[in-house]
Amino acid sequence: MARRNEHSKPELRALAIGTVRTLVAEQGLDKLSVRQVARRLGYAPAMLYHLFANLDDLILHVNADTLDGLLDRMDAASGMENPEAALTAMAHYYLDLSRAHTPLWQLVFEHRMANGAEVPAWYARRTRALFLMVERQLQRLAPWATEEERRLGARTLWGGLHGVCVLQANNKLDVAGDADPRAMVDSLLRHYLADWSATTNRSPDEASPHGDGA
Amino acid sequence: MARRNEHSKPELRALAIGTVRTLVAEQGLDKLSVRQVARRLGYAPAMLYHLFANLDDLILHVNADTLDGLLDRMDAASGMENPEAALTAMAHYYLDLSRAHTPLWQLVFEHRMANGAEVPAWYARRTRALFLMVERQLQRLAPWATEEERRLGARTLWGGLHGVCVLQANNKLDVAGDADPRAMVDSLLRHYLADWSATTNRSPDEASPHGDGA
DNA sequence: GGACCCTGTTGAACAGTGTTCAGAAACCAT
DNA sequence: ATGGTTTCTGAACACTGTTCAACAGGGTCC
Numbered sequence: 184m185a186r187r188n189e190h191s192k193p194e195l196r197a198l199a200i201g202t203v204r205t206l207v208a209e210q211g212l213d214k215l216s217v218r219q220v221a222r223r224l225g226y227a228p229a230m231l232y233h234l235f236a237n238l239d240d241l242i243l244h245v246n247a248d249t250l251d252g253l254l255d256r257m258d259a260a261s262g263m264e265n266p267e268a269a270l271t272a273m274a275h276y277y278l279d280l281s282r283a284h285t286p287l288w289q290l291v292f293e294h295r296m297a298n299g300a301e302v303p304a305w306y307a308r309r310t311r312a313l314f315l316m317v318e319r320q321l322q323r324l325a326p327w328a329t330e331e332e333r334r335l336g337a338r339t340l341w342g343g344l345h346g347v348c349v350l351q352a353n354n355k356l357d358v359a360g361d362a363d364p365r366a367m368v369d370s371l372l373r374h375y376l377a378d379w380s381a382t383t384n385r386s387p388d389e390a391s392p393h394g395d396g397a
Numbered sequence: 398m399a400r401r402n403e404h405s406k407p408e409l410r411a412l413a414i415g416t417v418r419t420l421v422a423e424q425g426l427d428k429l430s431v432r433q434v435a436r437r438l439g440y441a442p443a444m445l446y447h448l449f450a451n452l453d454d455l456i457l458h459v460n461a462d463t464l465d466g467l468l469d470r471m472d473a474a475s476g477m478e479n480p481e482a483a484l485t486a487m488a489h490y491y492l493d494l495s496r497a498h499t500p501l502w503q504l505v506f507e508h509r510m511a512n513g514a515e516v517p518a519w520y521a522r523r524t525r526a527l528f529l530m531v532e533r534q535l536q537r538l539a540p541w542a543t544e545e546e547r548r549l550g551a552r553t554l555w556g557g558l559h560g561v562c563v564l565q566a567n568n569k570l571d572v573a574g575d576a577d578p579r580a581m582v583d584s585l586l587r588h589y590l591a592d593w594s595a596t597t598n599r600s601p602d603e604a605s606p607h608g609d610g611a
Numbered sequence: 612g613g614a615c616c617c618t619g620t621t622g623a624a625c626a627g628t629g630t631t632c633a634g635a636a637a638c639c640a641t
Numbered sequence: 642a643t644g645g646t647t648t649c650t651g652a653a654c655a656c657t658g659t660t661c662a663a664c665a666g667g668g669t670c671c
Contacts (some may be wrong), residue, residue, distance in 0.1 A: 185634095185635060185636040185637060185647090185648055185649040185650060186635095186636055186638060186646095186647065186648040187636095187637080187648080187649080187651060188638070188647085188648065188649095192648095196400065210639080211512065211513065212509070213512070215537020216627085216628065216629080217628080217629060217630085218496065218627085218628080218629090226649075226650090227627085227628090227649065227650045227651075228648060229630085229631080229632085229649075229651080230650075232629095232630070232650080233648075233649080234632080237629075238629065238630090239632075242485040242563065279510065280407075291432055293507060293509075295426070295427070295507075295567075297427065297629090298427070310569065316516070324520050329536065333579055334576060335576055335577075335584055336584065337582060338561075338564075338570065338576045338581055339557075339581040339584045339585050341482065342557070342560040342561040342563075342564045342570075342581060342585075343553075343556070343557025343558075343560050343561065343585055343589075344557075344560065344561065344562065345560040345564065346556040346558065346559040346562075346563060346630040347552075347556040347559050347560065348560075349556075349560060349563055350552075350556045350559065353509070354544040356552065356556075357523065362548060362549055362552045363549075366549055367549060367552055367553040367556060370550065370553045371556075371557055372592075373592070374588070374589045374592035374593045374596070374649090375557075375585065375588045375589050375592070376593075377588075377592040377596075378587070378589070378591040378595075379588045381592075382588070382591075389663055400618065400619045400620065400664090400665055400666040400667065401619075401620090401665095401666080402619065402620095402666085402667075430656085430657065430658080431658060431659085432655080432658090433654090440620075440621090440624075441620065441621045442621095442658085442659090443621060443622080443659085443660080444619080444620055444621075445657070446658095446660080446663090447619075447620080451658075451659075453656065466627095504655085511658090515630095555625095580623080583620075589670080
């Protein structure tokens with residue numbers, strides 16, 4: 184049954200991506216396999232290799248969709264008048280995604296490329312965009328901060344948020360006595376941002392008020 | 398060549414654990430397999446199933462060793478007179494482990510049990526111990542804080558630290574413009590702890606000075 | 612010494628995985 | 642109808658974790 188040509192190549196690509204999404208959402212990460220996807224599509228496994236370079240490539244396309252959705256929602260929040268409120272809304276989207284669609288979220292943030300290959304540029308761009316959005320809010324929050332301080336702050340803040348989401352997604356919080364992830368995210372943002380914006384709010388010549396102990 | 402009996406069962410167990418450690422350290426996470434471990438040991442793969450229930454069980458024992466080492470080093474730091482310095486030292490151990498022994502660290506914190514099985518109690522105990530050490534330092538730092546506040550603070554702080562280490566281990570920081578992980582850890586601890594200890598330092602009746610916005 | 616059991620150990624098999632590639636099948640143009 | 646092109650597949654390869662009947666050697670008893 185070759186050459187049935189029911190769908191165009193881009194259609195098939197979208198179909199495959201959708202199939203992965205439902206498969207992962209229904210059965211979890213480890214049930215995902217080329218043969219499973221092909222079976223659901225009604226094609227032979229080998230066909231998928233005419234749409235994507237390999238399974239990693241297919242997964243990256245799925246993840247790009249997930250990231251695009253997240254970036255859209257975060258972008259919508261970036262217009263709020265209060266930068267702290269914008270960051271909080273963004274963080275809540277981030278956390279909500281990791282809670283409502285845990286397997287899909289894990290596919291994005293816990294998938295390792297086979298044989299340690301580098302992620303392609305079209306994908307890395309999205310990762311960068313995420314940090315850039317946070318940096319932009321930090322700039323609004325503390326316009327006096329140097330770019331270096333903003334870069335460090337954004338990566339620290341979002342890295343920290345990411346860690347809370349990771350623990351949440353892996354049920355490590357229950358193991359360590361239950362804690363509300365939402366409260367953790369709020370606590371992180373409130374306390375970190377408060378002291379960060381306060382201690383970077385100095386005259387330019389004394390940027391490091393705490394000293395560099397230990 | 399059955400029944401050679403060169404090693405006792407506990408000896409073989411330790412040997413297998415050591416083999417996994419070197420294998421993962423040398424070749425990375427995805428090269429780890431039952432057959433590889435058995436070949437290095439000079440035994441048939443099936444033999445390993447008389448030492449451990451399955452590969453997950455073997456990995457958990459490897460991870461328990463790694464965690465024990467980490468907990469020992471953290472425990473040594475817990476005696477420092479300044480709780481903030483103690484937390485910083487602990488965090489640096491945590492980060493250093495994720496940098497110097499990335500594959501081993503990933504085996505601990507990014508390994509998912511097959512078919513979503515729960516981790517056994519003897520393993521979960523170690524995860525709990527980690528958070529408890531942080532809580533104890535928070536208690537010294539802010540004795541006036543409630544147990545609830547300490548639990549939340551410890552999980553937020555260490556979850557945040559964990560996130561930075563995760564990004565570091567997965568090279569996500571280079572992708573997003575290079576940032577020094579050590580500086581990120583210091584930034585997280587300094588800013589979070591400063592505002593956390595300051596704003597929980599209130600009279601008991603007004604524990605939440607920031608309001609509960611958004 | 613010989614028979615026995617026990618136990619450490621193995622080979623082979625099963626069901627699954629990602630990936631490749633020769634070739635079949637259907638459509639299109641001549 | 643013929644040929645060419647594109648789409649798709651079956652079968653194979655080299656792996657994976659796991660199970661289990663069977664084998665071989667050491668210890669014990671007669």
